[in-house]
Amino acid sequence: MGEDIRLLQTAASALNFSAGPADGLWGPKTRAGLQALRDAHQGRWGDPVLQIGRALIDLGYLAEGPLSRVWTPELDRALGALIAADGLPRSGAVIEVAPQPPGPVLRPGHGNQLFQGRAGHLVQLFVIHTAATPTGWVRGRSNAELFAEIRRWHLANGWRDIGYHGVIFPDGEILEGRAWGEIGAHVVGHNAGSLGYSMVPIRTITRMGAPEDFYTDATLSAMRGVIARACVRTPITRIAGHNEFAAKLCPGFLVRPEDWAPAGWA
Numbered sequence: 436m437g438e439d440i441r442l443l444q445t446a447a448s449a450l451n452f453s454a455g456p457a458d459g460l461w462g463p464k465t466r467a468g469l470q471a472l473r474d475a476h477q478g479r480w481g482d483p484v485l486q487i488g489r490a491l492i493d494l495g496y497l498a499e500g501p502l503s504r505v506w507t508p509e510l511d512r513a514l515g516a517l518i519a520a521d522g523l524p525r526s527g528a529v530i531e532v533a534p535q536p537p538g539p540v541l542r543p544g545h546g547n548q549l550f551q552g553r554a555g556h557l558v559q560l561f562v563i564h565t566a567a568t569p570t571g572w573v574r575g576r577s578n579a580e581l582f583a584e585i586r587r588w589h590l591a592n593g594w595r596d597i598g599y600h601g602v603i604f605p606d607g608e609i610l611e612g613r614a615w616g617e618i619g620a621h622v623v624g625h626n627a628g629s630l631g632y633s634m635v636p637i638r639t640i641t642r643m644g645a646p647e648d649f650y651t652d653a654t655l656s657a658m659r660g661v662i663a664r665a666c667v668r669t670p671i672t673r674i675a676g677h678n679e680f681a682a683k684l685c686p687g688f689l690v691r692p693e694d695w696a697p698a699g700w701a
């Protein structure tokens with residue numbers, strides 16, 4: 436427990452909020468620092484946010500699940516509950532993501548089928564992601580270098596390769612990740628039988644917005660191209676955002692399938 440409080444203290448400090456010395460002890464300074472962070476989290480992003488999520492899971496305030504580098508409503512509520520309980524670990528129900536209704540079913544009109552993994556999962560789901568990288572992250576670096584960095588983050592999770600089937604950059608370039616016939620690591624509980632592509636934003640995502648708020652037109656049309664290819668290759672019946680499956684902002688907007696499906700599929 437002290438270790439989790441220490442994680443919160445160092446994360447707050449990394450985000451420029453003073454929560455007292457990183458001593459793992461809950462006191463007025465820690466409480467005030469975390470409260471100030473919670474009140475003004477806009478724009479806070481990155482590994483410290485990941486660390487806060489980890490600590491809130493360990494303390495029992497957040498359900499075990501994929502963690503995000505951006506501030507989510509669930510993280511916000513969980514931190515609020517911890518502050519209200521004065522840093523004590525929680526017993527009882529944890530904060531879960533509200534389930535969202537499934538999107539409309541698309542009607543593929545061909546017999547092509549793509550299967551993944553040894554068990555042969557039919558691919559029917561396409562998931563849109565964000566790389567959740569901050570404003571300016573892309574500056575001065577090639578897409579290949581950026582791709583390599585995302586891949587390193589994923590390897591650091593203990594994964595054998597980048598989790599996505601591809602990453603789409605602000606100039607519209609698509610760098611392919613895992614082969615389509617391989618099960619990815621991009622959406623917990625739905626990896627088997629899905630394709631996941633991630634878009635690199637040009638602005639830090641701190642709230643839900645519209646696709647144009649965070650991505651270039653080149654990125655968005657490249658994503659539509661990938662989805663059209665996928666729809667030809669296999670009967671995709673659902674095009675969704677990561678946030679329909681997890682407590683995340685990813686990809687930063689609500690995915691309306693009709694905005695993404697190729698003509699004739701809606």
Ligand SMILES: [Zn+2]
Pocket residue numbers: 563564565621677683685686
């Ligand atoms: Zn995602």
